[in-house]
Every structure is written in structure tokens, then in C-alpha cells.
Amino acid sequence: MPVLTVADYEDLARAKVPASYWGYVSGGSGTERSMVANRAAFDRFALRPRVLVDVSTIDTSVELLGARLAGPVLVAPTAYHRMMHPEGELATARGAAEAGALYVTSYFSTQPLPDVAAAAGAGARWMQLYWLKDRELFGSVVDGAVAAGFTALVLTVDTPVVGRRLRDLRNELVLGPELRAANVGPALGNAMRRGEAGRSAVADAANRAFDASITWDDLAWLRERGGLPVVLKGILTGEDAALAVAHGAAAVIVSNHGGRQLDHAVGGMDALPEVVEAVAGRVPVLVDGGFRTGTEVLMALAAGASAVLVGRPVLWGLAVDGAAGVRGVLDMLHTELAQAMALTGRPTIARIDGTALRTFPR
Numbered sequence: 471m472p473v474l475t476v477a478d479y480e481d482l483a484r485a486k487v488p489a490s491y492w493g494y495v496s497g498g499s500g501t502e503r504s505m506v507a508n509r510a511a512f513d514r515f516a517l518r519p520r521v522l523v524d525v526s527t528i529d530t531s532v533e534l535l536g537a538r539l540a541g542p543v544l545v546a547p548t549a550y551h552r553m554m555h556p557e558g559e560l561a562t563a564r565g566a567a568e569a570g571a572l573y574v575t576s577y578f579s580t581q582p583l584p585d586v587a588a589a590a591g592a593g594a595r596w597m598q599l600y601w602l603k604d605r606e607l608f609g610s611v612v613d614g615a616v617a618a619g620f621t622a623l624v625l626t627v628d629t630p631v632v633g634r635r636l637r638d639l640r641n642e643l644v645l646g647p648e649l650r651a652a653n654v655g656p657a658l659g660n661a662m663r664r665g666e667a668g669r670s671a672v673a674d675a676a677n678r679a680f681d682a683s684i685t686w687d688d689l690a691w692l693r694e695r696g697g698l699p700v701v702l703k704g705i706l707t708g709e710d711a712a713l714a715v716a717h718g719a720a721a722v723i724v725s726n727h728g729g730r731q732l733d734h735a736v737g738g739m740d741a742l743p744e745v746v747e748a749v750a751g752r753v754p755v756l757v758d759g760g761f762r763t764g765t766e767v768l769m770a771l772a773a774g775a776s777a778v779l780v781g782r783p784v785l786w787g788l789a790v791d792g793a794a795g796v797r798g799v800l801d802m803l804h805t806e807l808a809q810a811m812a813l814t815g816r817p818t819i820a821r822i823d824g825t826a827l828r829t830f831p832r
């Protein structure tokens with residue numbers, strides 16, 4: 471059977487990944503309404519195509535915080551890639567670089583940052599962070615990312631505590647020894663191996679380590695320590711988007727964390743318009759949550775996003791075929807986007823504006 475869609479990758483991946491790891495990757499928190507909201511949003515929009523435009527050449531390329539990319543689809547930060555493939559983040563980095571895509575590496579990478587950087591080569595890479603109670607350890611991870619040539623720091627701000635992910639609690643999620651988080655110090659990395667009835671070792675370790683007390687005032691410390699642009703991931707309101715810009719964020723990522731944090735949260739695509747309005751062009755606005763086709767990516771760009779991140783699809787590609795699978799998923803999304811650009815009469819990314827989109831009332 472030919473692999474024609476991202477959903478085809480999902481079907482193939484499901485058969486390869488152990489059940490408790492599959493539950494971790496696929497699941498959301500609580501009733502999983504936030505995950506559903508991400509997909510449901512696309513039904514509230516439709517495209518307004520223009521015709522008799524010269525679309526004989528389509529250019530999907532974009533520039534983002536100084537990085538030149540083949541297209542506006544980025545690899546979202548996701549933890550523990552060795553759940554999917556023995557090479558883990560090294561394969562992801564290679565696949566993303568081959569696709570000309572930017573790879574946001576998770577704080578919970580199972581491969582050391584210098585090795586991820588070497589695998590990415592000239593490929594663009596940002597580093598995602600969770601703020602730890604242990605400020606020294608946190609600072610040393612920041613230093614490591616800077617030394618490894620990551621060009622921006624992505625602070626995830628929607629996870630002061632880990633969402634209640636029932637699939638993981640029911641599966642008593644425990645990680646094998648190959649799944650040590652390689653960059654967060656032995657205490658946090660090794661704690662991942664413990665499991666108990668009705669508990670998730672992943673959530674327990676993260677909850678012990680994460681600093682739930684940080685506020686807007688702490689961001690200056692991170693900007694100072696890293697000396698890199700700081701991107702805030704997990705913004706869902708215009709109010710917080712305005713605060714992010716006021717506190718020096720270089721970009722914001724509209725996201726409900728793939729439905730894994732707050733239950734009943736607004737979907738990424740639904741929250742996007744108010745964030746775009748509040749930011750008013752001062753910094754790039756990115757979005758994630760449920761994007762599975764290039765046409766959906768075009769919808770987000772029309773609603774004012776500069777780029778879209780994909781989480782689970784990249785993991786499916788990784789499970790199916792390592793670096794080639796990651797590249798396959800990213801190439802597929804860019805190819806579908808190019809097709810949608812031709813059919814909507816928008817040959818460049820700059821030509822995709824609000825007139826391409828019709829929004830239906832809720």
C-alpha cells in the first residue's frame with residue numbers, strides 16, 4: 471500500500487511501537503477534549519481560492535529568526551525519541567535537515583545535545599526548555615544548548631505541572647533504561663525508570679523537577695543567561711501574547727501542547743486569531759496542534775501564522791523509517807502545501823493572507 475498521507479504513517483507506526491509508549495505519544499490529558507479541539511477547529515474555516523494567477527512556480531520557502539527554511543513546517547519539540555526508533559533524536563535531526571526544516575529539540579531528548587547538533591549539521595535547530603527548580607542545572611542545560619549551536623531557546627510555559635494523562639496512569643508508564651533523558655542531569659534522567667500502580671514515572675519525575683513558581687519577571691534571567699532569542703511556547707490568549715512581546719519574546723507559539731496539558735483548552739487554530747491581533751506583527755506567531763495536511767498549514771498561514779509545528783506526525787515517520795520517515799512526513803506536508811498554494815492562487819508564502827480564508831461562526 472503506498473504511503474499517501476500523514477495518517478498512513480500513523481497506521482504503520484501504531485503496529486511498531488509498544489502499547490504503553492503508543493499511549494504516551496497518542497494521548498492527551500483528562501477527557502482529551504483539548505486534543506479534539508485542535509482538529510475540530512479546521513471545520514470552522516474554509517479556503518477562498520483565486521484563479522487565473524500564474525502558479526507555474528511555487529515557492530514555499532520562509533525565513534524565521536534568521537534561519538532560511540524550505541517551508542513553514544517545523545518539527546515540534548517532543549520527548550523521548552528512542553521510544554520510536556533506536557537512533558532517536560539523531561535520526562530526527564538528520565531527517566529534518568534533509569527536508570530543510572527547523573528542528574526544535576526537546577528538553578527530554580534521549581541523545582546528547584552535541585550529538586543532535588552534529589546530526590543536524592547545517593540544519594536549523596532551536597532548543598526547548600522546561601524551567602527546573604535546580605537553577606544551576608537549568609542554567610547548565612542552557613549553556614549546553616548555546617555551546618552546541620542552537621540558535622534560539624523555546625521556553626514551554628504551559629507546563630508548571632504535567633497534565634493528568636490517563637492513558638499513562640492506566641499503563642503505569644515506565645521507561646526502559648535506553649530512554650534516559652540525556653541532558654538534564656542524572657537525578658531527573660534516571661528517575662524516569664521508576665513506576666508505580668496508577669502513576670506515570672514520566673509525570674512524577676517532571677513534577678518533582680519543574681519550577682512551578684516562575685513568572686514573567688524570570689524571563690530576563692533566561693535571556694541574559696543564554697544570549698539567544700527566547701520563544702515562548704504554549705500561549706493561548708491575546709493577553710499573554712501581549713505580555714510575551716512586552717517581556718522580550720522573539721516569537722510566540724500558540725499551542726495547547728497537543729491536548730496534553732489543560733483539559734478543555736481552546737485549540738491552537740482557534741486561539742490563533744486573537745494572538746495574531748494582540749501581537750500585531752511585532753514578532754512572528756507560530757502555531758501547533760493537530761496539523762496533519764499541507765492545506766491545514768495554509769489555513770494557519772492565512773490566519774496570520776508565520777509557521778506551523780507538527781509533533782506526533784514526525785514521531786510516526788520516525789517509527790516507520792527513521793530519518794527517511796521524518797523526511798518523508800515533512801516533505802509530504804510541504805508538497806501538499808505547494809499543491810494548496812497552486813490551487814488557491816498563492817504562489818509564495820507572502821501572498822497567503824487573510825483573504826484566503828473564510829471563517830464560520832461557532
Ligand SMILES: Cc1cc2nc3c(=O)[nH]c(=O)nc-3n(C[C@H](O)[C@H](O)[C@H](O)COP(=O)(O)O)c2cc1C
Nearest residue numbers: 495546547548549576626727728759760780781782
Ligand atoms: C509524545 C509527545 C511529547 C511531547 N514532548 C514535549 C516536550 O518535551 N516539550 C514541549 O514543549 N512539548 C512537548 N510536546 C508537545 C508538542 O511540542 C506539540 O505542542 C504538540 O505535539 C503539537 O500537537 P500535534 O502532536 O497534534 O502536532 C509533546 C507532544 C507529544 C505528542
Ligand SMILES: CC(C)CC(=O)C(=O)O
Nearest residue numbers: 549578629632672676730
Ligand atoms: C516529560 C513531559 C513533561 C514531556 C512533555 O512535554 C510531554 O509529554 O508532553
